[in-house]
Amino acid sequence: MSRDLRTERIQQERKQWRKDHPFGFYAKPTKKSDGSLDLHNWTAGIPGKQGTIWENATYPLTISFPEDYPAKPPKIKFPPAFYHPNVYPSGTICLSILNEEQDWRPAINIKSLLLGIQELLDTPNPNSPAQEPAWKAFSKSPEEYQKKVKLQAQQYKDKV
Amino acid sequence: MAVDSYIKKMFGEKSSQFADAKVLLVGAGGIGCELLKDLIMMNIGEIHVLDLDTIDLSNLNRQFLFRHKDIKQSKSKTAIAAVEFFNYKSKLYAYHGSVLDTNLFPLSFFKQFNIIYNALDNLEARFYMNRMCLYLNIPLYESGTTGLKGQVQPIYPYLTECFSCVPKETPKTFPVCTIRSTPSKPVHCITWAKDFLFSQLFSNEDTNTQEIDASEFTNEEEAEASKKEVNELADLKKIIANEGDNEIVIKIFEKIFIADIERLLKIEELWKSREKPSFEQIKDYDHFFKDINKEYLTTCKDQSTLEEILKTFASSLLRLTDRFKNNENIEFDKDDEDTLFFVMSASNIRSLIFNIPTKNEFDVKQIAGNIIPAVATTNAIMAGFSALSSVNYFLENDNINRVVKSKMVFDSSSTDKVVNSSKLIKPNPSCSACSIVKGIITIDLSSTTLGQLRDKLIEKYNYGDDVEIMTLDSRLLYDFDLEDNLEEKLTNFINDQTVLLINDSDEKFDLIELYVLNSQNSEIILPELNIPLKKIKPSENENDENDDDDKLLVDNEENNDIKVTVSLDDDDDLVEEQPPMKKRKF
Numbered sequence: 001m002s003r004d005l006r007t008e009r010i011q012q013e014r015k016q017w018r019k020d021h022p023f024g025f026y027a028k029p030t031k032k033s034d035g036s037l038d039l040h041n042w043t044a045g046i047p048g049k050q051g052t053i054w055e056n057a058t059y060p061l062t063i064s065f066p067e068d069y070p071a072k073p074p075k076i077k078f079p080p081a082f083y084h085p086n087v088y089p090s091g092t093i094c095l096s097i098l099n100e101e102q103d104w105r106p107a108i109n110i111k112s113l114l115l116g117i118q119e120l121l122d123t124p125n126p127n128s129p130a131q132e133p134a135w136k137a138f139s140k141s142p143e144e145y146q147k148k149v150k151l152q153a154q155q156y157k158d159k160v
Numbered sequence: 161m162a163v164d165s166y167i168k169k170m171f172g173e174k175s176s177q178f179a180d181a182k183v184l185l186v187g188a189g190g191i192g193c194e195l196l197k198d199l200i201m202m203n204i205g206e207i208h209v210l211d212l213d214t215i216d217l218s219n220l221n222r223q224f225l226f227r228h229k230d231i232k233q234s235k236s237k238t239a240i241a242a243v244e245f246f247n248y249k250s251k252l253y254a255y256h257g258s259v260l261d262t263n264l265f266p267l268s269f270f271k272q273f274n275i276i277y278n279a280l281d282n283l284e285a286r287f288y289m290n291r292m293c294l295y296l297n298i299p300l301y302e303s304g305t306t307g308l309k310g311q312v313q314p315i316y317p318y319l320t321e322c323f324s325c326v327p328k329e330t331p332k333t334f335p336v337c338t339i340r341s342t343p344s345k346p347v348h349c350i351t352w353a354k355d356f357l358f359s360q361l362f363s364n365e366d367t368n369t370q371e372i373d374a375s376e377f378t379n380e381e382e383a384e385a386s387k388k389e390v391n392e393l394a395d396l397k398k399i400i401a402n403e404g405d406n407e408i409v410i411k412i413f414e415k416i417f418i419a420d421i422e423r424l425l426k427i428e429e430l431w432k433s434r435e436k437p438s439f440e441q442i443k444d445y446d447h448f449f450k451d452i453n454k455e456y457l458t459t460c461k462d463q464s465t466l467e468e469i470l471k472t473f474a475s476s477l478l479r480l481t482d483r484f485k486n487n488e489n490i491e492f493d494k495d496d497e498d499t500l501f502f503v504m505s506a507s508n509i510r511s512l513i514f515n516i517p518t519k520n521e522f523d524v525k526q527i528a529g530n531i532i533p534a535v536a537t538t539n540a541i542m543a544g545f546s547a548l549s550s551v552n553y554f555l556e557n558d559n560i561n562r563v564v565k566s567k568m569v570f571d572s573s574s575t576d577k578v579v580n581s582s583k584l585i586k587p588n589p590s591c592s593a594c595s596i597v598k599g600i601i602t603i604d605l606s607s608t609t610l611g612q613l614r615d616k617l618i619e620k621y622n623y624g625d626d627v628e629i630m631t632l633d634s635r636l637l638y639d640f641d642l643e644d645n646l647e648e649k650l651t652n653f654i655n656d657q658t659v660l661l662i663n664d665s666d667e668k669f670d671l672i673e674l675y676v677l678n679s680q681n682s683e684i685i686l687p688e689l690n691i692p693l694k695k696i697k698p699s700e701n702e703n704d705e706n707d708d709d710d711k712l713l714v715d716n717e718e719n720n721d722i723k724v725t726v727s728l729d730d731d732d733d734l735v736e737e738q739p740p741m742k743k744r745k746f
């Protein structure tokens with residue numbers, strides 16, 4: 001049994017993030033009603049890249065850190081029914097760096113994970129379909145796909 | 161010879177110190193009864209005995225202080241009453257209650273003792289007492305037995321390995337996906353047959369209680385497949401209830417051993433790094449189902465041939481079906497032949513599919529019934545070593561020397577000796593319990609602000625800049641982002657008995673853990689602590705995938721260099737040996 005590396009690492013991540021994080025992103029522990037912070041559950045937001053159909057919106061995520069983090073990856077989710085070929089109906093993201101049996105390494109920090117997810121938004125992985133609607137549209141009717149994605153971008157539109 | 165002079169002869173003049181000691185014995189069961197007798201024979205001044213249990217018929221064969229008339233009475237109270245007639249000098253006190261109950265036994269209760277002896281039968285209470293002793297810096301004599309195995313471990317907080325330093329082989333619960341989709345050991349198949357298949361088919365409990373938590377599966381397809389299985393099983397349950405002819409055997413067999421497995425086979429992810437299940441070993445099943453009946457084969461307990469396995473499955477299934485249709489409420493019971501044979505044969509069929517060794521009736525009964533026999537002799541031996549080992553506490557003047565003299569005792573794996581002893585080992589530097597220095601903070605929560613606490617901490621422990629204040633369950637109360645909280649009274653965040661974690665913002669000092677005792681009108685009283693420098697910064701640990709236990713154990717071995725010479729003449733028949741560097745059973 002080893003000591004609680006999870007909390008120590010999460011505090012480390014917070015400090016790193018505070019010092020240096022990409023423009024337009026946010027990531028922070030959720031606040032409880034008494035004013036304290038729940039370090040194991042965070043909320044985050046990822047901006048869609050400019051010049052893509054995802055632009056001008058910030059997509060919300062929840063991050064929860066399992067007990068054996070960082071040996072195991074954090075669980076990162078979009079809201080349920082999020083429209084993207086590689087996002088399961090539950091909101092779980094199908095991405096190799098988030099999978100402990102694939103490319104997750106304890107050295108990967110929150111910043112790299114969120115940048116990886118931003119990248120995935122406009123470049124879906126054709127080899128790992130996770131939901132029917134977005135997957136079908138993406139591979140068979142690009143116009144419908146673009147329309148739906150833009151509709152979703154409206155929903156998460158940045159307030160100017 | 162009077163006990164006094166006998167003890168003097170054995171342990172010398174200092175043995176008179178036994179009489180000044182106040183000790184706590186946690187547990188008055190198998191080991192506890194023995195230990196109580198031993199401690200009385202040592203003339204310990206005060207012995208406080210704590211146990212939450214009452215006496216059961218099954219205890220009487222080994223818990224020798226109890227008689228038939230004592231059944232249903234409190235163990236601790238009965239035990240001290242029983243020893244009264246041969247008690248020479250010790251003052252005895254009994255407490256009936258759970259050691260985990262902080263109302264009955266707050267931290268301040270434990271504070272009064274010189275030594276605490278654990279004679280417990282469960283890990284939860286052991287881990288708890290280990291923590292309490294770390295907060296209070298009290299030596300803990302830990303002992304335990306399983307069958308013919310046993311061990312005694314003296315724990316001197318922060319100086320020697322504590323109870324949490326070495327990973328324990330806990331009574332296993334397995335990940336759902338291992339049981340449902342990817343078994344690799346007989347016990348996985350037995351657990352599946354007993355806790356899943358049997359209860360799904362025959363238990364009267366609502367099948368909704370078996371709701372699947374998708375988060376337990378890493379693979380969403382797998383979770384879906386599992387959900388489907390449960391729904392279809394509910395259908396089979398209806399068939400069992402309504403039809404009940406021999407067709408059922410085939411239907412159920414083909415559903416759970418063919419269709420469900422085929423579904424799993426389709427999830428290719430699962431088999432990338434594992435051997436695929438295969439029907440090769442059971443492919444002739446219909447041949448054996450041609451003439452099935454409700455009488456068991458005489459050799460059915462062997463489970464050594466496919467015929468024995470399949471026919472036992474068919475017979476037990478039909479017999480249970482009959483009982484089910486008679487509205488009997490069937491629970492798994494290792495002594496109920498039908499339920500045992502069903503679980504045994506179903507798990508063996510599954511084992512054949514997953515290429516896992518099959519198990520006979522004797523083995524399945526042990527595994528499914530969770531049987532660990534308690535042996536009176538082992539208890540007596542280990543209790544004796546626990547008492548004997550604690551003699552060093554009285555004979556030596558300080559903890560350093562006590563550590564040097566004390567021994568750990570554990571069962572031997574070789575056949576020519578019963579027990580081994582070893583020197584005490586240094587704490588595991590990444591132990592979840594003792595690698596963080598602990599103490600008690602006395603504070604008035606209703607009048608003190610978080611800011612006042614922070615200032616006091618910085619002043620007392622010479623933190624360079626600032627601290628972070630967390631609770632043990634990882635609520636962050638204060639750090640650079642939470643200045644607003646500093647004005648708040650502590651009652652807003654924490655209670656009496658909350659555990660606080662204090663981290664140095666400069667990352668120079670290691671974490672400390674403070675147990676909160678709320679005391680009205682009290683000043684803030686902080687413990688004297690020796691806070692070590694931070695050993696591993698989490699950032700340096702990033703490239704290091706040390707999530708496996710082996711590595712920790714190796715570290716431990718390397719650090720096992722307590723530089724002392726230990727005189728061996730007091731235990732000629734014990735061979736000095738390293739403790740087993742495997743997961744020890746408790």
Ligand SMILES: [Zn+2]
Pocket residue numbers: 321322323324325326587588591592593594595
């Ligand atoms: Zn420890």
